């Protein structure tokens with residue numbers, strides 16, 4: 282039987298009730314500099330579960346404090362964070378959705394002001410030293426940001442931070458973990474030859490540039506429950522044709538290496554490594570073709586999520602029906618419409634066919 286948008290997705294022992302995922306989206310809404318969730322995070326994430334999305338993914342959640350993009354980002358570097366996040370996962374589960382957490386480290390793109398404040402480098406005591414595979418700051422012309430080239434000990438620390446964060450996420454009740462290896466943040470910085478000029482075991486060849494991600498994956502898998510899916514978000518291409526950069530062929534090869542390590546789904550995004558990138562299109566489904574290539578060309582049966590410019594029910598349903606992806610990952614449309622999945626089910630006449638339930642309180646509206 283052909284799967285559609287409201288066919289549950291079974292990964293390991295976990296059933297995601299439908300194929301709509303809320304894409305991770307930073308809210309920059311922690312009140313202090315403590316990385317703790319606020320009412321905003323709770324309301325924001327729980328509303329999307331009320332709206333019917335099968336999988337509600339948190340924003341990039343920092344595994345260590347210096348891995349935040351801004352001081353207002355969510356974190357999971359202490360047990361207090363896990364305790365506070367447990368209320369949110371309970372609310373998401375109450376609605377029948379699966380709570381997911383994106384585990385992240387911003388690397389050289391850390392220590393910035395919020396987007397609505399200009400995304401500028403923080404200065405003086407407000408900022409902090411960032412770490413990356415090389416000492417080149419982001420963007421290159423920005424001389425104010427100090428970025429330290431990571432030592433072997435730094436690399437160990439980061440692996441340990443991802444492992445500890447995954448343990449806490451498990452204890453907080455998350456059912457899916459996603460390692461953020463996209464958009465020019467730390468793990469992508471290691472993958473891409475654009476930002477990785479190392480000549481040790483973590484740079485140079487494809488095998489060496491992908492080593493840190495494989496080691497982080499192994500560390501997370503060690504503590505992440507056997508019946509809980511593990512996703513990795515990648516930038517399938519650096520969108521830089523004028524130099525040696527990360528390509529879609531590299532992404533297919535990476536997927537083949539990650540599947541045997543216990544990664545269940547590749548979340549296929551693109552770009553973010555360098556300001557010179559040239560994005561061919563930002564129209565409907567603008568990254569779908571990369572997801573399709575990873576799904577079709579991988580030698581494994583790893584699942585694939587497509588993200589980018591998915592805004593309509595018909596488009597999301599066609600993605601699944603045509604086998605271009607296993608999960609429709611919806612970002613900005615979820616900011617416009619928290620009830621995207623319910624609206625989609627109504628439009629596709631699937632409200633009574635399983636995969637989604639109208640909350641009783643809203644019954645008379647759908």
Ligand code: FNR
Pocket residue numbers: 304305306307308339340341383461463464514550588589590591610611612613614
């Ligand atoms: C994002 N995006 C993003 N991606 C990610 O992997 N982790 C994150 O924390 C964020 N944060 C974030 C915040 C906001 C406000 C936006 C709009 C976007 C990217 C996002 O998940 C998605 O990949 C893109 O927005 C493209 O999908 P849409 O929006 O076209 O569906």
